[in-house]
Amino acid sequence: ETDQPANDELAGLHVLVTAGPTQEPLDPVRYLTNHSTGKMGYALAQEAQAMGAEVTLVSGPVALDEPDGVHTVHVQTAQEMFDAVHGHFAQADIAIMAAAVGDFRPEHRSEQKIKKTGGVMPPITLVQNPDILAWAGEHKRPDGSQLVCGFAMETQDLLANAQSKLERKHCDMLVANDLNEPGAGFAHDTNRVVILTPDTDKNATAGENGSKIHAEPQPLMDKRDLAAVILG
Numbered sequence: 064e065t066d067q068p069a070n071d072e073l074a075g076l077h078v079l080v081t082a083g084p085t086q087e088p089l090d091p092v093r094y095l096t097n098h099s100t101g102k103m104g105y106a107l108a109q110e111a112q113a114m115g116a117e118v119t120l121v122s123g124p125v126a127l128d129e130p131d132g133v134h135t136v137h138v139q140t141a142q143e144m145f146d147a148v149h150g151h152f153a154q155a156d157i158a159i160m161a162a163a164v165g166d167f168r169p170e171h172r173s174e175q176k177i178k179k180t181g182g183v184m185p186p187i188t189l190v191q192n193p194d195i196l197a198w199a200g201e202h203k204r205p206d207g208s209q210l211v212c213g214f215a216m217e218t219q220d221l222l223a224n225a226q227s228k229l230e231r232k233h234c235d236m237l238v239a240n241d242l243n244e245p246g247a248g249f250a251h252d253t254n255r256v257v258i259l260t261p262d263t264d265k266n267a268t269a270g271e272n273g274s275k276i277h278a279e280p281q282p283l284m285d286k287r288d289l290a291a292v293i294l295g
């Protein structure tokens with residue numbers, strides 16, 4: 064399926080990838096979730112494995128087969144995804160957070176199915192989930208030997224929002240998705256993104272707190288090819 068030549072650019076390195084959505088249960092039969100097929104994260108895991116890396120894939124519920132040769136950890140909630148990343152992060156040389164993590168979860172999870180009796184749905188109080196990417200950015204090895212890459216899904220102000228995420232979450236790379244672009248985002252085999260990296264280049268755009276950002280718009284491409292660009 065892949066026409067990439069075999070290479071060993073990532074031989075000896077550990078790559079940690081998150082993928083797919085999370086599901087935040089409300090009761091035994093209902094949950095809150097995000098749109099995500101997991102295709103981008105699975106493509107990254109497969110590509111990193113093909114490049115010789117040892118890969119751990121922390122995946123939310125998706126309808127994809129586990130990639131060959133990849134250690135796949137299945138999780139449901141954002142908290143479970145955070146716990147799995149927490150347990151694998153120290154060994155990772157490269158961590159790529161491609162999951163569509165639920166920002167909020169219901170504060171209470173009903174033990175029993177919530178009944179419609181009475182006709183009134185009880186109000187749902189939400190609480191915030193841990194930000195896995197931000198945690199990783201904060202806990203990188205101080206010697207700079209760990210790279211953290213995030214994604215950003217935006218429907219407006221792509222560059223400004225993506226720049227602020229890159230800086231706020233201490234990322235070494237941020238892959239920004241404009242959901243208004245045809246062929247981009249979830250449920251497509253292709254993606255169209257802008258890749259942001261911190262840059263000392265004088266021509267770079269100044270971001271928040273005066274730091275410089277380098278923004279590289281990418282053509283519409285297959286997710287596997289994009290994975291190779293991100294890992295290259």
Ligand code: CTP
Pocket residue numbers: 081141160161162163164165166192193194195196197212213214215216217228
């Ligand atoms: N992310 C994460 N944990 C979370 C939320 C987001 O690891 N609880 C990661 C995603 O995997 C992605 C990046 O953060 O790599 C950006 O996700 P996004 O939803 O675009 O950004 P947020 O920071 O959650 O901001 P908002 O949803 O408000 O735009």
Ligand code: CA
Pocket residue numbers: 164165166
């Ligand atoms: Ca979010």
